[in-house]
Amino acid sequence: MKPIKVGLLGIGTVGSGTFNVLKRNQEEITRRAGRSIQITMVADLNTERAKELTNGECEVVNDASLIVNHPDIDIVIELIGGYGIAKDLVMKAIANGKHVVTANKALLATHGNEIFKAAQEKGVMVAFEAAVAGGIPIIKSLREGLTANRIQWLAGIINGTTNFILSEMRDKGLDFDVVLKEAQRLGYAEADPTFDIEGVDAAHKATIMSAIAFGIPVQFDKAYVEGITKLQATDIQYAEQLGYRIKLLGIAKRTPKGIELRVHPTLIPAKRLIANVEGAMNAVLVHGDAVGATLYYGKGAGSEPTASAVIADLVDITRLATADPEHRVPHLAFQPDAMNDTPILPMSEVTTSYYLRMQVADRPGVLADITRILADSTISIDAMLQKEPAEGETKADIIMLTHQTQEKNVEAAIAKIEALPTIVGNVTKIRLEQLS
Amino acid sequence: MKPIKVGLLGIGTVGSGTFNVLKRNQEEITRRAGRSIQITMVADLNTERAKELTNGECEVVNDASLIVNHPDIDIVIELIGGYGIAKDLVMKAIANGKHVVTANKALLATHGNEIFKAAQEKGVMVAFEAAVAGGIPIIKSLREGLTANRIQWLAGIINGTTNFILSEMRDKGLDFDVVLKEAQRLGYAEADPTFDIEGVDAAHKATIMSAIAFGIPVQFDKAYVEGITKLQATDIQYAEQLGYRIKLLGIAKRTPKGIELRVHPTLIPAKRLIANVEGAMNAVLVHGDAVGATLYYGKGAGSEPTASAVIADLVDITRLATADPEHRVPHLAFQPDAMNDTPILPMSEVTTSYYLRMQVADRPGVLADITRILADSTISIDAMLQKEPAEGETKADIIMLTHQTQEKNVEAAIAKIEALPTIVGNVTKIRLEQLS
Numbered sequence: 002m003k004p005i006k007v008g009l010l011g012i013g014t015v016g017s018g019t020f021n022v023l024k025r026n027q028e029e030i031t032r033r034a035g036r037s038i039q040i041t042m043v044a045d046l047n048t049e050r051a052k053e054l055t056n057g058e059c060e061v062v063n064d065a066s067l068i069v070n071h072p073d074i075d076i077v078i079e080l081i082g083g084y085g086i087a088k089d090l091v092m093k094a095i096a097n098g099k100h101v102v103t104a105n106k107a108l109l110a111t112h113g114n115e116i117f118k119a120a121q122e123k124g125v126m127v128a129f130e131a132a133v134a135g136g137i138p139i140i141k142s143l144r145e146g147l148t149a150n151r152i153q154w155l156a157g158i159i160n161g162t163t164n165f166i167l168s169e170m171r172d173k174g175l176d177f178d179v180v181l182k183e184a185q186r187l188g189y190a191e192a193d194p195t196f197d198i199e200g201v202d203a204a205h206k207a208t209i210m211s212a213i214a215f216g217i218p219v220q221f222d223k224a225y226v227e228g229i230t231k232l233q234a235t236d237i238q239y240a241e242q243l244g245y246r247i248k249l250l251g252i253a254k255r256t257p258k259g260i261e262l263r264v265h266p267t268l269i270p271a272k273r274l275i276a277n278v279e280g281a282m283n284a285v286l287v288h289g290d291a292v293g294a295t296l297y298y299g300k301g302a303g304s305e306p307t308a309s310a311v312i313a314d315l316v317d318i319t320r321l322a323t324a325d326p327e328h329r330v331p332h333l334a335f336q337p338d339a340m341n342d343t344p345i346l347p348m349s350e351v352t353t354s355y356y357l358r359m360q361v362a363d364r365p366g367v368l369a370d371i372t373r374i375l376a377d378s379t380i381s382i383d384a385m386l387q388k389e390p391a392e393g394e395t396k397a398d399i400i401m402l403t404h405q406t407q408e409k410n411v412e413a414a415i416a417k418i419e420a421l422p423t424i425v426g427n428v429t430k431i432r433l434e435q436l437s
Numbered sequence: 438m439k440p441i442k443v444g445l446l447g448i449g450t451v452g453s454g455t456f457n458v459l460k461r462n463q464e465e466i467t468r469r470a471g472r473s474i475q476i477t478m479v480a481d482l483n484t485e486r487a488k489e490l491t492n493g494e495c496e497v498v499n500d501a502s503l504i505v506n507h508p509d510i511d512i513v514i515e516l517i518g519g520y521g522i523a524k525d526l527v528m529k530a531i532a533n534g535k536h537v538v539t540a541n542k543a544l545l546a547t548h549g550n551e552i553f554k555a556a557q558e559k560g561v562m563v564a565f566e567a568a569v570a571g572g573i574p575i576i577k578s579l580r581e582g583l584t585a586n587r588i589q590w591l592a593g594i595i596n597g598t599t600n601f602i603l604s605e606m607r608d609k610g611l612d613f614d615v616v617l618k619e620a621q622r623l624g625y626a627e628a629d630p631t632f633d634i635e636g637v638d639a640a641h642k643a644t645i646m647s648a649i650a651f652g653i654p655v656q657f658d659k660a661y662v663e664g665i666t667k668l669q670a671t672d673i674q675y676a677e678q679l680g681y682r683i684k685l686l687g688i689a690k691r692t693p694k695g696i697e698l699r700v701h702p703t704l705i706p707a708k709r710l711i712a713n714v715e716g717a718m719n720a721v722l723v724h725g726d727a728v729g730a731t732l733y734y735g736k737g738a739g740s741e742p743t744a745s746a747v748i749a750d751l752v753d754i755t756r757l758a759t760a761d762p763e764h765r766v767p768h769l770a771f772q773p774d775a776m777n778d779t780p781i782l783p784m785s786e787v788t789t790s791y792y793l794r795m796q797v798a799d800r801p802g803v804l805a806d807i808t809r810i811l812a813d814s815t816i817s818i819d820a821m822l823q824k825e826p827a828e829g830e831t832k833a834d835i836i837m838l839t840h841q842t843q844e845k846n847v848e849a850a851i852a853k854i855e856a857l858p859t860i861v862g863n864v865t866k867i868r869l870e871q872l873s
Binding site for chain 2: 018022023025026029030032033034130135136137138141142145146147148149150151216274277278289290291292293294295296297298299300303305306308309310311312313316317321
């Protein structure tokens with residue numbers, strides 16, 4: 002069979018990893034795909050570096066449109082990132098009848114509906130295993146492995162930067178700012194870490210997973226997004242005392258009223274496997290109605306782990322490329338014309354549990370006031386810690402874990418608590434999930 | 438599109454789960470597959486029960502050959518088990534041009550080469566996700582998700598009966614016989630638990646995974662198989678003290694000299710995620726050269742978890758059924774004519790670490806004798822515990838953890854140690870893996 006010809010847009014970390022792994026494992030990959038997969042063209046602004054990395058084995062250009070318009074290219078790998086030029090190139094590749102493999106979570110989370118629709122109309126495939134959780138085959142598992150299930154919820158540690166920071170904060174008892182600098186020094190966080198630490202990257206990935214899991218359009222604009230920048234070492238320690246770890250979770254959950262799609266720091270029981278995922282590793286917990294709980298764990302980023310996912314997609318497309326477009330694995334696990342219109346719930350409607358910490362003047366009646374406010378908002382308390390004031394201090398910490406309640410109830414209660422004269426400052430609120 | 442017609446051989450635990458899940462999630466499964474999947478015939482010796490379970494919705498027969506010979510059946514699901522009549526029926530289905538989905542690890546581990554060859558010659562698919570680790574999509578992950586990788590090793594907790602027993606032995610400090618009875622009472626172990634507790638079931642599954650991972654024929658007869666029947670509560674406790682858990686692991690590993698394929702109780706560091714997989718849950722750790730370590734965790738058995746895997750295979754086959762046979766996902770991830778002939782190493786050639794426990798007369802010079810014997814066999818010691826004799830006793834326990842060494846060195850050393858006059862009884866030997 003004649004080889005499949007691939008054009009690579011961008012030969013940075015993931016692109017060079019893709020080139021190297023494809024080369025190193027060429028024999029095995031060819032056997033598995035049934036035919037040879039060849040990167041014949043590479044586009045990169047830095048053509049010198051691209052030539053060096055590819056060792057003269059393919060044509061190097063600095064204009065990506067030469068690849069997406071090239072008649073001999075079968076598959077385009079988009080590794081430029083972002084939703085500017087990357088979007089134009091992907092749409093052009095599709096219009097030209099080329100299959101697309103991408104790692105671009107930002108692009109798919111914001112423009113996925115348009116891209117998948119164009120691809121379906123043209124009869125080409127868009128694959129994106131590398132966009133979520135690096136080398137862990139989570140998209141394939143959701144889309145194919147768990148296809149018998151009605152997915153009930155999923156929860157993922159899907160951003161290695163923030164998970165590394167949280168692991169360090171816990172292990173060393175340090176504050177966020179200190180650990181962020183350390184993470185940047187070690188290369189776990191970017192110079193501009195905003196997308197990671199504000200939870201945006203995790204939200205992109207959770208949005209994509211929610212579309213596959215629930216057969217809904219990608220709706221990133223409706224996701225609730227809260228990062229880890231406000232977390233304090235003291236909350237991590239209290240959580241530990243209460244038997245919980247704090248992780249940044251991307252959660253997508255089916256409820257009778259609609260779908261929850263949210264990213265935020267979350268207390269989870271320390272005994273859960275996922276609570277013990279440390280450093281830059283990722284993990285996604287998926288609960289299906291037939292299979293129950295399943296967990297997928299591995300490296301969420303990095304040159305070769307992400308390349309592993311890109312190449313898995315190349316092989317998939319290669320295997321299916323001769324099949325009739327009607328019978329190919331649909332992009333979002335459903336025939337696009339049957340996509341669900343279940344609404345994404347606003348955060349105020351979400352039901353979950355909460356960790357609340359407040360500083361109070363150490364006076365009688367304070368606790369009674371707080372518990373009455375909670376009761377009035379129909380919030381019941383699961384556990385409580387009261388820390389005596391330090392020597393010479395007059396303020397005490399009160400920590401409460403609530404049972405399940407609606408976010409709007411907690412918001413209302415917190416407003417009233419903060420208005421009490423005995424409360425100092427704001428109430429710290431961190432959500433809590435049992436994940437059972 | 439016209440529906441795909443499926444015949445079910447056996448409607449026991451997994452068969453009824455398959456029927457029920459296919460019915461309950463019919464709408465979503467149809468959308469994902471792109472066409473309707475219908476169980477039109479069921480064969481079971483107990484036709485009364487089969488009619489009850491299927492509610493008159495399909496034809497019930499007591500002769501499975503009616504299904505494998507029926508002109509209208511596209512896919513046969515074999516859930517009879519064993520390698521007697523099940524083999525004949527599977528071979529007949531293939532000869533008649535029908536695709537096969539099976540959960541039968543015993544059949545595939547012993548006759549897989551013949552079955553896959555027949556299927557490839559006929560141009561039909563044989564799928565077996567349900568044969569290994571229940572609902573966890575491990576076969577799909579090995580065959581497709583990790584296709585870019587040279588798999589270096591895999592290690593799995595793939596038998597729920599033995600994992601349940603080991604969890605109970607550890608949690609309650611009880612002996613094997615006591616816990617086995619409890620497991621039988623609770624339904625985690627069969628009345629005849631031999632296949633499970635002797636490690637045979639795990640070895641069937643490890644054999645199948647080794648074929649997919651390394652592109653070799655299934656060679657169950659070459660697997661080293663050791664179950665948990667000789668494990669004592671005291672070893673579980675010593676392992677705990679040294680920072681290890683004992684699990685029954687199925688291991689397949691690529692080495693320069695050949696492939697290791699072995700099942701046996703194994704000490705693993707307590708901090709590994711896989712060491713914390715408890716009860717009847719399964720997990721498989723796979724290490725690929727590009728992606729690094731990945732872990733897959735979930736329910737390894739049960740009606741609906743296993744049905745989830747069976748149906749995932751039905752959907753896969755349905756999606757690919759119209760494609761040209763040449764381009765379908767090859768059964769064992771490689772084109773069969775390119776299958777590797779790397780040998781399976783005999784156990785004596787395997788290199789690993791060991792936990793050794795011996796009872797010694799409490800006299801000076803005993804330790805020197807033992808350590809000299811080990812040194813003579815080029816075995817070095819990583820850790821040691823010496824338990825003083827209990828009050829009124831004259832015998833002490835010595836526990837050693839060795840560094841990596843060849844099995845034949847340990848066998849030779851143990852023979853010499855057991856010959857020492859100061860040693861009481863046999864040396865307990867349990868293998869140890871760092872899994873890093």
